[in-house]
Amino acid sequence: MTLLILGGTGDARRLAEALQGTDAIISLAGATRSPDKLPMPSRVGGFGGEQGFRDYLTQNSISAVLDATHPFADRITTRTARVCADIGMPYLQLLRPGWSAEPGDDWTEIACEEDAVDHIPVGATVFLGTGRQTLDRFANLEAREVICRQIDPPSDPFPFKGGRFLVGRPPFSVEDEMQLFLALGVDCLVVKNAGGAASRTKLTAANHLGIPVLMIARPPRGDWSIVDNVQSALEWVKAL
Known part of the structure; x- marks a missing residue:
């Protein structure tokens, strides 16, 4: 059996560490230019669309897919679940629990990035902890100072006026x-x-400083098999 892990998260790294030495491959999308070394064979980059993904599964004799991508990588997850269902391949999504507000948190849930403008006054300084992939969706925040943190130095200018990048590696x-x-x-x-837990530190900091938070809601859950912790995912692998 050859297991394909779709990675890019801390949970995926923990899976790779637990499964090192087994017949498994971990795939990274390539969002980070210099990812940390993983303890199992890995590949970086997309598959070339749905047909490319199907071809990869066949050509590499993949037996099962464990999806530990980011909770907001919904297009990748939906496609992967559909392809696996079509060909009868075991598939599991590891979807860690979302955050819940704690005493002192000042959170407002919004449905999408474009809705943030309705809650941020003109002239405000806005810190985006959302990554660069969806940065263009905040273009209506032009009248604010927008700071977007990302891991790698930017290769392109900020996509709209009033914004700048801040480089930092967690x-x-x-x-x-x-x-x-x-x-x-x-x-x-x-x-x-x-x-x-690792990413929650910015929320705790905002709590301590009394900074309001706009929380973008997660995509809807799928109707495929889902677990919310690494141990359950490992038990699924063991049972294959």
Whole structure:
């Protein structure tokens, strides 16, 4: 049996560490230019669309797919689940729980990036913890100062006026985030409800500083098999 892990998250790394030495391959989309080395064979980049993905599964004798991509990688997840269902291949999504507000949090849930403008006054300083992939969806925030943090140095200019990139590689402690937000004069934090303890530090920092948060809601869950923790995913692999 050859297992294909779709990675790019901390959970995927933990799966790779637990499954090293087994017949498995981990695939990364290539969103980060210099990803940390993984303890199993890996590939980087897309598959070339749905047919390319189907061909890859066949050519590499893949027996099962474990999807540990980002909770907002819904197009990849939906396509993968559909292809696996079509060919009768075992498929599982590892979808970590989303964040829930805690005492002192000032969160407003929004459906999509374009809705943020309705909650941010003109002239405010906005910190985007959403990554660069959906940055163009915030173009209606032109009358604000927009700061987008990303891991790699930008290869293209900021896509709209009033914005700039900030390069930083996680992990970030709560203290790091508080100092950064104070130095930048952040008035509002915008994040996707990705879940995970490591990424929550920016939310804790916003709580301590009284900074309001716009929380982009997750895509709807699919009707395929889903677990919410690494141990359950490993048990699924063991049972194959």
